Amino acid sequence: MESDAPTGEGDVVVDRVRCHARAPGRPRWPGTIRGRVTALVAVLTMLLLLPANAMASEAEQRAFHGTLRLSDRGQNALVAAALRAGALATPIVPKVAGVDLVQVVALGHRVLDAARDARGLPPPASVRPPGDGPEQDVRIHGRAPLVRVRLAALGVGTGPRTAVIYAGRLGARLTPALVFTRFLGLQEALLTTLAALSTWWITGRALRPVEDIRRRLAAIDMDEPGARVPEPGGDDEIARLAHSVNGALSRIGDVKRRSDHVLRELRRFAADASHELRTPLAGLRAELEECRLYPEDTDVPTMIDCALSDVDRLEAIVADLLLLTRVEAADGAGRAPVDLPELVRHEVSLTVGRWPVRTRLDEGLLVRVVRPQIARVLANLLDNAQRHAAASVEVHLRRCGGFAELSVSDDGAGIPVADRERIFERFARLDDARSRDRGGTGLGLAIAREIAHAHGGTLEVGDAPSGGARFVLRIPLA
Numbered sequence: 001m002e003s004d005a006p007t008g009e010g011d012v013v014v015d016r017v018r019c020h021a022r023a024p025g026r027p028r029w030p031g032t033i034r035g036r037v038t039a040l041v042a043v044l045t046m047l048l049l050l051p052a053n054a055m056a057s058e059a060e061q062r063a064f065h066g067t068l069r070l071s072d073r074g075q076n077a078l079v080a081a082a083l084r085a086g087a088l089a090t091p092i093v094p095k096v097a098g099v100d101l102v103q104v105v106a107l108g109h110r111v112l113d114a115a116r117d118a119r120g121l122p123p124p125a126s127v128r129p130p131g132d133g134p135e136q137d138v139r140i141h142g143r144a145p146l147v148r149v150r151l152a153a154l155g156v157g158t159g160p161r162t163a164v165i166y167a168g169r170l171g172a173r174l175t176p177a178l179v180f181t182r183f184l185g186l187q188e189a190l191l192t193t194l195a196a197l198s199t200w201w202i203t204g205r206a207l208r209p210v211e212d213i214r215r216r217l218a219a220i221d222m223d224e225p226g227a228r229v230p231e232p233g234g235d236d237e238i239a240r241l242a243h244s245v246n247g248a249l250s251r252i253g254d255v256k257r258r259s260d261h262v263l264r265e266l267r268r269f270a271a272d273a274s275h276e277l278r279t280p281l282a283g284l285r286a287e288l289e290e291c292r293l294y295p296e297d298t299d300v301p302t303m304i305d306c307a308l309s310d311v312d313r314l315e316a317i318v319a320d321l322l323l324l325t326r327v328e329a330a331d332g333a334g335r336a337p338v339d340l341p342e343l344v345r346h347e348v349s350l351t352v353g354r355w356p357v358r359t360r361l362d363e364g365l366l367v368r369v370v371r372p373q374i375a376r377v378l379a380n381l382l383d384n385a386q387r388h389a390a391a392s393v394e395v396h397l398r399r400c401g402g403f404a405e406l407s408v409s410d411d412g413a414g415i416p417v418a419d420r421e422r423i424f425e426r427f428a429r430l431d432d433a434r435s436r437d438r439g440g441t442g443l444g445l446a447i448a449r450e451i452a453h454a455h456g457g458t459l460e461v462g463d464a465p466s467g468g469a470r471f472v473l474r475i476p477l478a
Helices: 009-022 033-085 176-219 237-293 300-329 340-350 371-388 444-454
Strands: 101-106 110-114 135-140 149-156 163-168 336-339 357-361 366-369 393-400 403-410 458-463 469-476
Touching (some): 033 101, 033 135, 033 149, 033 163, 033 176, 237 300, 336 340, 340 357, 340 371, 340 393, 366 371, 371 393, 371 444, 371 469, 444 458, 444 469
Parallel strands (some): 357 393
Antiparallel strands (some): 101 110, 101 163, 135 149, 393 403, 403 469, 458 469
């Protein structure tokens, strides 16, 4: 059975040629900017040179034939004078250079006399000048050697025996006018070719950086850090294009790095959040299942308290997650001038804890913030200090340059240097006494730093004079 599938090497070659012909990005030269510009310059050159060459050729033809006409008429005058004087030589000897066709033709087209080169030739024309104008120019198109010949005809005598003298040049010669015309045509062809080749070369050199940029862009792997296209020297359009492309690549790289970082954070956050939510849910489910299995042994009030505690923890985690989302998506709306010392005193008065809070507040510090969010930062820092202090908490507010600096210190165990950035991560776990197992959702410090950054400020942690932790919040003054 025969198969239609290509099996030979020739079929494979044909398929490759067809694929190559269909491949995109390989336009033939007229489809490229280089080809179109070259064709346009060639056409414009031809259109500019053609009328000029035509006018120059026409002027040369007119001048040349005018000269010929004068020389032919001069020869006729010499022959006519010799004929009238009865001194006409046989054969006629032309006296004007270049004139070789001289005949004296009587009535009935009978040649009376002729020059050596014109002997044996029939009369060149039947034109006989009228009596009122004995001289006339004649142009004939006959067979060789009388092909495209210009003659001067001169009538001599009167009456029926009037003779006509014809003077001109034999045959289709390569006249200077024709040489000049052909030279102009050759010049036009050469100039058009030179213009096309020059344009092709110049546009090729001018567009070479564009081709280099295209090839580099086609080869760029977006996973490659710092991928750039070559920038040619100078400040022309191509250099500015390359600079703009590199700027766009830089911005794309920054966006990709940020998106990769955000994606990693989201994945980690989703894993941590799912674990944090699963823990109270698992406890709540276990308590409900135990109540269902052993209803008579269940202390309902205690079970309800435990379930509500788990629900409270779930609610707190969800509320903190929503707050984080709102802070990250905020665009500065809702900000208003706030008296920061008054806000600090208000939040300290609401603090519930075992340890007293000592305050040192500078007055007259006005900030432009979202009041509930800054209040949440203060509450989180105070709650964190109360849970980890050994005996006291101190709050200090002062002016520091163009910022309001608020520090919350405790006298607890402090935070190791290696963990001082990790504690601001969401659901971060520490193995020491500052583990969130002692309370909280694990999002308080993360929320506090996000709010500080959203207001153009910072939140850092260091060592307190008492040996514990000292959290420092800086917010720009209004």
